[in-house]
Amino acid sequence: MKYNLDLCVLEISGDINLGSILRLMENFKLRNLYLVNPRCNFSKSVSDFACHGKERINSIIKKESLREIVSSNYHYVIGTTANTGKNRNAISSANLNEISQVFSDEQDVLLIMGRESSGMNNEELSMCDYTINIPVNTDYPVLNLSHAVSVILYEIEKLKGLKTPHMKNSQKATGVEVDALLKNMKTFLDDINYFEKSARHKHLSVLEEMIRRKALSSDEIRFIQGFLHVNDLYKKGLNH
Amino acid sequence: MKYNLDLCVLEISGDINLGSILRLMENFKLRNLYLVNPRCNFSKSVSDFACHGKERINSIIKKESLREIVSSNYHYVIGTTANTGKNRNAISSANLNEISQVFSDEQDVLLIMGRESSGMNNEELSMCDYTINIPVNTDYPVLNLSHAVSVILYEIEKLKGLKTPHMKNSQKATGVEVDALLKNMKTFLDDINYFEKSARHKHLSVLEEMIRRKALSSDEIRFIQGFLHVNDLYKKGLNH
Numbered sequence: 073m074k075y076n077l078d079l080c081v082l083e084i085s086g087d088i089n090l091g092s093i094l095r096l097m098e099n100f101k102l103r104n105l106y107l108v109n110p111r112c113n114f115s116k117s118v119s120d121f122a123c124h125g126k127e128r129i130n131s132i133i134k135k136e137s138l139r140e141i142v143s144s145n146y147h148y149v150i151g152t153t154a155n156t157g158k159n160r161n162a163i164s165s166a167n168l169n170e171i172s173q174v175f176s177d178e179q180d181v182l183l184i185m186g187r188e189s190s191g192m193n194n195e196e197l198s199m200c201d202y203t204i205n206i207p208v209n210t211d212y213p214v215l216n217l218s219h220a221v222s223v224i225l226y227e228i229e230k231l232k233g234l235k236t237p238h239m240k241n242s243q244k245a246t247g248v249e250v251d252a253l254l255k256n257m258k259t260f261l262d263d264i265n266y267f268e269k270s271a272r273h274k275h276l277s278v279l280e281e282m283i284r285r286k287a288l289s290s291d292e293i294r295f296i297q298g299f300l301h302v303n304d305l306y307k308k309g310l311n312h
Numbered sequence: 313m314k315y316n317l318d319l320c321v322l323e324i325s326g327d328i329n330l331g332s333i334l335r336l337m338e339n340f341k342l343r344n345l346y347l348v349n350p351r352c353n354f355s356k357s358v359s360d361f362a363c364h365g366k367e368r369i370n371s372i373i374k375k376e377s378l379r380e381i382v383s384s385n386y387h388y389v390i391g392t393t394a395n396t397g398k399n400r401n402a403i404s405s406a407n408l409n410e411i412s413q414v415f416s417d418e419q420d421v422l423l424i425m426g427r428e429s430s431g432m433n434n435e436e437l438s439m440c441d442y443t444i445n446i447p448v449n450t451d452y453p454v455l456n457l458s459h460a461v462s463v464i465l466y467e468i469e470k471l472k473g474l475k476t477p478h479m480k481n482s483q484k485a486t487g488v489e490v491d492a493l494l495k496n497m498k499t500f501l502d503d504i505n506y507f508e509k510s511a512r513h514k515h516l517s518v519l520e521e522m523i524r525r526k527a528l529s530s531d532e533i534r535f536i537q538g539f540l541h542v543n544d545l546y547k548k549g550l551n552h
Contacts, residue, residue, distance in 0.1 A: 088328060088361075092456060092459065095456060096455075096459065098452050099448055099450060099452055099453065099454070099455055100448065100450065121328075121456075123456070124452050158467065166470050174529065206466065207469070208339055208340065208466075208468070208469060209469065209472065210339060210340065210341045212338050212339055212364050212365075213339065214339070215336075215339055215462065216332060216335060216361075216363070219335075219336065219458065219459060219462040221461055222455065222459040222462050223462055223463060223466045226446065226448075226463045226466075228448070229448060229449065230406050230447070232449065233406075233447075253431045261539060264539075266538075266539055275535075278531075278532075278535060279535070282528075282532050282535070286528075288522075289470075291518070292522045294519075295515070295518060295519065295522070297505070298506070299501060299506055302504045302506060
């Protein structure tokens with residue numbers, strides 16, 4: 073399998089975690105590392121712990137917003153959570169084979185790790201196609217950040233050994249296409265005054281989660297965009 | 313399963329590795345930690361990285377010889393190696409289910425991790441019933457010590473057969489709900505004269521495949537039905 077896997081870490085606070093993650097990225101041959109609003113010091117510990125991954129320090133990409141990264145051309149965006157209650161659609165890292173299409177040929181994939189302290193919030197989780205949870209069935213199930221990364225990258229690595237059946241409809245839409253669809257759906261729903269004002273935010277995030285998680289293909293998005301276009305016709309009074 | 317798992321680390325040299333291992337032992341509820349000839353400084357970093365496992369610092373057992381530990385009452389002694397060439401009987405951490413009897417009821421098990429620099433030597437490996445290897449198929453397969461520990465403990469934890477969250481399809485919509493949605497979508501699309509006559513049949517089957525394959529939940533179907541209902545309002549001239 074020759075997927076391209078980028079990693080994004082939110083507000084990382086520990087230099088040693090950062091170094092350890094760079095080493096793991098070298099171990100498992102990941103592509104880019106994005107840091108959203110990093111809080112760490114970028115001290116010498118980073119390169120000490122990065123070992124053979126220390127060259128990667130120079131190519132870290134810092135961003136101020138996760139949204140900006142998610143909205144680029146990824147086929148799949150994968151979140152992580154230690155708290156399965158937060159997201160009913162969390163998939164166990166032990167069952168990644170159930171979403172093996174994510175890590176198949178030519179897919180661009182973004183894996184997001186949350187803050188050391190508080191993980192990913194609900195808004196961030198709603199941007200993801202899937203959310204991975206590491207099953208630890210004890211009273212202290214919260215792994216340190218870099219150790220959670222090691223387990224997830226290890227499980228992804230294991231999938232390489234699997235002959236995966238491809239989704240027949242393998243032209244999965246990218247984040248750009250999904251964003252354009254969501255934008256049009258919001259416009260449509262606002263035009264028809266669909267939302268109770270108080271529920272608008274919540275309903276929009278249900279909609280976003282549903283659209284992202286269903287892994288629509290480019291064809292399917294074009295299809296839906298086609299009938300949203302009817303709204304424009306209504307607006308212009310051109311309904312034929 | 314209620315096996316008793318002890319961990320033994322040979323000549324550990326890093327305080328942060330030691331702290332991280334104590335945290336992992338607390339995460340996965342291991343019993344005792346043996347250190348054979350530790351080379352680390354036991355600085356404050358150990359407790360910083362041990363987090364909720366820091367109480368375990370006081371019960372670390374230091375020994376001068378691995379042989380002495382192996383010779384006590386363990387049912388199984390399990391070694392680890394990054395180098396499968398060293399031991400032809402190495403079992404992949406991905407296939408621990410093949411030795412699930414090791415982690416069954418009432419077994420006392422010792423897991424040995426080698427040095428950060430050079431792992432376990434042949435004499436030490438020969439003391440083991442089994443040797444575990446973590447499969448990483450890249451040109452830099454050597455994980456940091458504590459990250460190797462996390463992967464192996466995670467795989468052992470998985471053997472417990474705990475209930476891991478599968479792709480949540482429990483609230484999946486029934487065929488009745490999907491059919492009702494499709495019927496309403498067709499009505500809507502016909503009402504707005506969406507289809508070119510010649511393409512209607514083909515487009516309807518794209519729509520149906522998309523809706524069925526995306527495994528919508530009942531909630532999601534209700535959500536979509538909600539905005540299709542707006543079509544009825546249009547028809548009745550009641551658009552608010």
